[in-house]
Amino acid sequence: MTFQVTLQPSGHQFQVEPDEKILEAGIKAGLSIPYSCRSGVCRSCRGTVREGEVDFGDVHPTYLPDSDKAKGLALLCSARAKSDLVVEIAELEGLAGIKPGIVPCRVVKIERPSADVAVLDLRLPMNENMRFMAGQYVDFLLKDGKRRSYSIACKPSAEGVSHIELHIRHVPGGHFTDRLFAGEVKEREVMRFEGPLGSFYLREDSNKPIIFLASGTGFAPIKAMIEHAIARGSQRPMQLYWGCRKPADLYMAALPEQWAREVPGFSYVPVLSEVSAQDGWQGRTGLVHQAVMADHPDLSGHEVYACGVPVMVDAAQRDFLAQCGLPEDAFFADSFLDESSKAAASV
Ligand SMILES: Cc1cc2nc3c(=O)[nH]c(=O)nc-3n(C[C@H](O)[C@H](O)[C@H](O)COP(=O)(O)OP(=O)(O)OC[C@H]3O[C@@H](n4cnc5c(N)ncnc54)[C@H](O)[C@@H]3O)c2cc1C
Ligand code: FES
Known part of the structure; x- marks a missing residue:
């Protein structure tokens, strides 16, 4: 039935x-x-x-x-x-025509831009050319039946892409990332994923200035959105706030620094929460969403795209709406929930 x-x-x-x-x-x-x-x-x-x-x-x-x-x-x-x-x-009109599928892929390259971040380049089958919206994610389908979600970190193209990039942070004690960082997932290995998934994507029917807010590898889908906006010649002012603990955690800092130099209307604010005198850090410190609030006490005319750990995303949504006048429908987010946060949220 x-x-x-x-x-x-x-x-x-x-x-x-x-x-x-x-x-x-x-x-x-x-x-x-x-x-x-x-x-x-x-x-x-x-x-x-x-x-x-x-x-x-x-x-x-x-x-x-x-x-x-x-x-x-x-x-x-x-x-x-x-x-x-x-x-x-x-x-969501923007997702019309985007349908997830199960896709085999080959791990072409694994780079380690920082001690606890791996950047994976995955090649899709020749005929697969995947279409997705900048900001969506895929689910790795692991051999033991478990799934793990990772945001696509590269921009889409109208004809579909044959490679995707993922940024994966090591979660100590984690089922998949312990294996990845122990070297058990190797270059040339074939994996499977389901995707594209999710409704965190750049809304292009608005002219409002955008605040992008990322913590850690939450930078991945934000990178895809910014690259997509730049490729489309978007005129919207864009500001990226990237929060991490230590300077070395800003694992691709050269890229937003380059956008800030070359893309009109783009600015970049890195914010660190655990710096010590030895780090020699001259930039902003504290909680990344509070840095946004200090710079933008009135967010009523903005759109915010936030991604990363649930505690940051939840705090940003709560405080931006309550204290900065951000309209509820102008906040878009993906939270990187892992098994511990899912266990805490189950009845
Ligand atoms: C939509 C989405 C997109 C995401 N995108 C990214 C991304 O681009 N990059 C990225 O780095 N991550 C991303 N994540 C997070 C990612 O999916 C994984 O959750 C993360 O990599 C950890 O996976 P793991 O298998 O290593 O750890 P898990 O097995 O999930 O374990 C995580 C932690 O929880 C503990 N734990 C496990 N089971 C339990 C339990 N039952 N009770 C209590 N504690 C438990 C473990 O000891 C460990 O410390 C995303 C998540 C979502 C939902
Ligand atoms: S998708 Fe249903 S609560 Fe998140």
């Missing part, structure tokens, strides 16, 4: 199995439903069930309290259908 889901206001319809998550079925059907973490945390996939009945899934009350459930709100990455449904959710 399958159930039919109708999305409003688009009227798009798709079928979902009783044991299947509604979001997964919608993505499979090629629909542009917003989503990021697929773990019931980011709330990007929140829709309103107008007709029918759902099983809300194992969602922590922090992210979907009973009062929201009573209003029919559901996180589509966690909810399953118990009948035919009508769900209200704003689909």
Whole structure:
């Protein structure tokens, strides 16, 4: 037995199995439903069930309290259908025609620009030319059935790309990154990923100045967005705030420094949180999102794209909206949730 889901206001319809998550079925059907973490945390996939009945899934009350459930709100990455449904959710026009697939790839090169960051160059099959939006991610499908998400760090092209670049930070004790940094993933190895995924991408229907906010390897999708904007000759003012702990953690600092010299309207502010006198650091210090707030007490006319560790993304969203007047619909983000943050968020 399958159930039919109708999305409003688009009227798009798709079928979902009783044991299947509604979001997964919608993505499979090629629909542009917003989503990021697929773990019931980011709330990007929140829709309103107008007709029918759902099983809300194992969602922590922090992210979907009973009062929201009573209003029919559901996180589509966690909810399953118990009948035919009508769900209200704003689909994303920018993702139309971008459909994820399972893609084999060869690891062509692994570079180590800093002690705990690896930059991977992956080659896709000759006929694969993947189309994606700048900012999206892929999921490595590991041999043991686990998945790990990594943002695409290079710009897309209209005809699709045959290589992608990933920036991966070592998380000590991590299932995949321990293997990667122990040298168990080798150049020439063949891997598989699913992608492109997610709805963190550069909105091009706005002229507002952009603040890009990255922590650590959160620079990866931001790099893709900035390279894409530069390639398209965007006239929007762009400012990048990149937060790390130590100077060496700014593993590609030469690139934003070059953009700041060469791209009109672009500026770069590195912000370090754990510098000591020996580092000889002359630049900004403290929390990266607070540096943005110090420079821009009024963000009402900006768009913000934030990516990196959940604590930074959450603080930026909370404080920019509450203290700097950033409109809710002008904040776009991907949080790098790992297994520990997912475990903390599960019921
Ligand atoms: C949309 C998205 C995009 C991402 N993009 C990037 C990117 O571009 N670059 C990047 O570096 N990272 C990115 N990440 C993070 C990445 O997907 C991985 O989570 C990260 O690399 C860690 O993977 P791992 O397998 O090494 O660690 P994990 O196995 O996930 O472990 C992480 C930590 O949690 C601990 N842990 C594991 N299981 C549990 C548990 N059950 N309870 C408590 N603690 C536990 C481990 O000991 C370890 O310290 C992204 C994440 C998301 C969601
Ligand atoms: S809460 Fe559903 S995609 Fe993040």
